[in-house]
Ligand SMILES: C=CC1=C(C)c2cc3[nH]c(cc4nc(cc5[nH]c(cc1n2)c(C)c5CCC(=O)O)C(CCC(=O)O)=C4C)c(C)c3C=C
Ligand SMILES: [Fe+2]
């Protein structure tokens with residue numbers, strides 16, 4: 001075979017490894033137009049709302065978006081920071097810290113993050129990685145418990161891009177890690193750290209620790225989604241790791257959306273019932289959210305707190321999510337190393353962005 005000088009040779013970094021941390025996404029600004037755009041993308045995903053698309057688009061555009069964009073924008077305003085939406089700020093910080101963790105240990109792995117909805121989105125970041133000469137990507141959703149509505153749709157977005165790629169990336173996925181020892185240890189450390197600063201609940205006196213996970217429609221479990229059992233497993237392992245009396249931890253489900261039945265028990269009514277029953281102190285922690293966001297800061301930190309206190313509860317504590325806790329960065333680093341095994345980061349990562357390692361087939365539908 002003759003060597004054709006016109007055919008580009010693989011860039012040196014074609015076997016370089018990257019990890020893509022994936023989170024849900026968030027609006028670009030806490031205003032109705034931006035929140036509406038984000039909600040439209042999110043709620044039009046057939047993995048998220050499993051109703052026949054034509055019917056759903058009518059309901060979504062006529063009834064839900066006009067009202068919810070405004071109502072949600074007001075809520076986003078209460079959690080927004082100078083640096084932006086907490087979910088994005090924490091996700092970006094996690095990516096930076098994991099990069100440092102890997103660099104400090106001599107591993108040549110590039111760390112980036114992407115959002116399933118909004119920006120920076122999954123195909124854009126994967127294209128950028130490819131243009132930088134990355135050939136192998138580990139997709140790591142920041143959801144420890146697998147659900148089709150979060151994990152599967154994130155992978156779908158990556159594979160949809162791959163379906164249009166001539167020279168594909170080599171891809172691995174981390175499907176779930178609800179029982180990962182590093183993750184469980186990080187959760188336990190987060191709670192222990194909070195209790196060291198704010199005093200411990202008195203479980204003998206009836207105080208409670210509520211572990212609130214994001215809900216999903218109940219029927220998705222009957223259809224085969226392992227989300228519920230994975231949330232329960234995380235809760236049980238955390239109870240053990242904290243060496244609490246059996247039953248001190250209680251698993252509940254928050255953020256119900258729509259009229260269908262979601263996983264139970266629901267968080268807010270559970271907390272209201274504790275208030276009514278005379279429970280003095282509750283601590284609420286969200287192990288399924290690895291970064292604080294609207295659903296933890298506003299819903300758990302404000303709405304549910306009010307319900308508990310109005311029902312007669314006295315002391316309400318929201319324990320912050322894993323965010324940038326060092327134990328969580330350790331857990332992510334170790335998880336990544338386990339999954340990139342056998343993928344030696346052989347090449348030199350070229351940062352020239354010439355796309356030499358990723359020839360683009362211009363004028364065709366392939367990229
Ligand atoms: C952690 C796992 C999550 C699962 C599972 C999940 C399922 C799910 N969510 C909705 C609807 C909404 N979720 C919203 C916000 C939101 N959801 C998650 C995570 C999970 N969702 C996060 C991290 C966030 C916060 C985003 C942020 O910007 O901070 C919202 C938007 C907010 C609002 O308007 O109230 C909706 C809507 C469904 C329907 C669903 C499963 C079918
Ligand atoms: Fe959600």
Ligand SMILES: [Fe+2]
Nearest residue numbers: 255294295299
């Ligand atoms: Fe909510």
